[in-house]
Amino acid sequence: MEFDFSPVIEYFPTLVQGVGVTLLIGLAVAVMSIVGGQIVAVISLYTRRVVSWPLRFFIWLFMTTPLLLQLYFLYFGLGELILIPAIVVGILGLGFHYMAYNADIFVATIRSVSDGQYEASRSLGFGHIRTLIYIILPQAFYRALPQLSNNMIIMVKDISVLSAIGIGELVYVSQYAISVTFRPFEFYITIAVIYYLINLMMEAGQSWIERRAAYRR
Amino acid sequence: MDFNLMIDITPLLIKAAWVTVDISARALFLGLFIAAALVALRTSRLAPPRWLARAYISVVRGTPYFVQLLLVFYGGPAIGLRLDPFACGVMVGAFNIGAYISEAMRGAIESVDSGQNEASRSLGFGRLATLQHIILPQAAGLMIRSIGVLAIILVKNSSLVSIISVVELTYQAQRLIGSTYKPLEVFTLSALMYIVIIYAVMGMIEFLYRRATRYTYR
Numbered sequence: 001m002e003f004d005f006s007p008v009i010e011y012f013p014t015l016v017q018g019v020g021v022t023l024l025i026g027l028a029v030a031v032m033s034i035v036g037g038q039i040v041a042v043i044s045l046y047t048r049r050v051v052s053w054p055l056r057f058f059i060w061l062f063m064t065t066p067l068l069l070q071l072y073f074l075y076f077g078l079g080e081l082i083l084i085p086a087i088v089v090g091i092l093g094l095g096f097h098y099m100a101y102n103a104d105i106f107v108a109t110i111r112s113v114s115d116g117q118y119e120a121s122r123s124l125g126f127g128h129i130r131t132l133i134y135i136i137l138p139q140a141f142y143r144a145l146p147q148l149s150n151n152m153i154i155m156v157k158d159i160s161v162l163s164a165i166g167i168g169e170l171v172y173v174s175q176y177a178i179s180v181t182f183r184p185f186e187f188y189i190t191i192a193v194i195y196y197l198i199n200l201m202m203e204a205g206q207s208w209i210e211r212r213a214a215y216r217r
Numbered sequence: 218m219d220f221n222l223m224i225d226i227t228p229l230l231i232k233a234a235w236v237t238v239d240i241s242a243r244a245l246f247l248g249l250f251i252a253a254a255l256v257a258l259r260t261s262r263l264a265p266p267r268w269l270a271r272a273y274i275s276v277v278r279g280t281p282y283f284v285q286l287l288l289v290f291y292g293g294p295a296i297g298l299r300l301d302p303f304a305c306g307v308m309v310g311a312f313n314i315g316a317y318i319s320e321a322m323r324g325a326i327e328s329v330d331s332g333q334n335e336a337s338r339s340l341g342f343g344r345l346a347t348l349q350h351i352i353l354p355q356a357a358g359l360m361i362r363s364i365g366v367l368a369i370i371l372v373k374n375s376s377l378v379s380i381i382s383v384v385e386l387t388y389q390a391q392r393l394i395g396s397t398y399k400p401l402e403v404f405t406l407s408a409l410m411y412i413v414i415i416y417a418v419m420g421m422i423e424f425l426y427r428r429a430t431r432y433t434y435r
Contacts, residue, residue: 185292
């Protein structure tokens, strides 16, 4: 069997389009999961059990079931009740999944900021909410950065799963190209390399963020 | 919610859940050996084996599991690698999780104070004897915890082998939806089964952790 990469070159613009969709979804999910994770963490730490326990149940539910099943559930299961476009389901599904993981990290880092910080801030006249916003959360956020960026690297790879519900990201467009050209090996090798390059860039970004964050802890 | 349907399909889903457990257990078993070999290569005194292991771990952790599955299953035949779906799921799962586990093992071993190693060596233990009697018992607790997290990820990732047509829990659920048109019921039931499996895994991790840390006071 000889390898022929000319179909890959022919379909390269399509693959680039797929990379674009992958990166856009990644950005949307990153913003949603980090902001949402922060909110979920604060609510589950600082409110009464009536509010925080359902949220903890939500985190637990997303952490104990596979992503693919969650996507199917949201797309086909809820699709029975209301029809949501695949791209919205994909972003929400992945967003909720990683929101749960990020919330878990934020809970741990908020707890790791010492009680002395809270007491000092209150005794200087900050209110409870202001103490949280100006003193506790910024410190917790910088401590969470290494693990957050780790999660985001894993998340970008999980975007490939969204092809199962028909979103035109990198894997989906290459599956289409394969069905036309019958060259699975060449295309899958190519997208593996593309993912690896994206990953290398994200790892470089991670170490940059970590160096910056080290000043502010 | 159609409860009669849920009761009817339970035996089928339990059978499929067993396939999920089977494929994950085999992949974990093989993956542990692959991880041990990778750790041996990474801590080798020669440079080329170290580079080889680092490159392997970096590539496997840098590409999606989903793409690895597709590459081996659909691309494998092009280089003469023909596997049936179940075997392919086990192999890719093992080689994937092996890379992650090797990092967990190395981390646990390195977490043991280097003075322990030096003291043991100066008392006349060899490299292997030191590892076996001094380092590993102290690293075991942390190692079991971090491998346990990876085992849970492995079980959840096994849903992806449905894409190469292994009839495990997720694939069976999809088939049942194809014949019953009741996605909500079927997916709820299969989610419950995943939760049961993962709870069992968590219980086993806890048991092994307690056993491994019986004699350590930390």
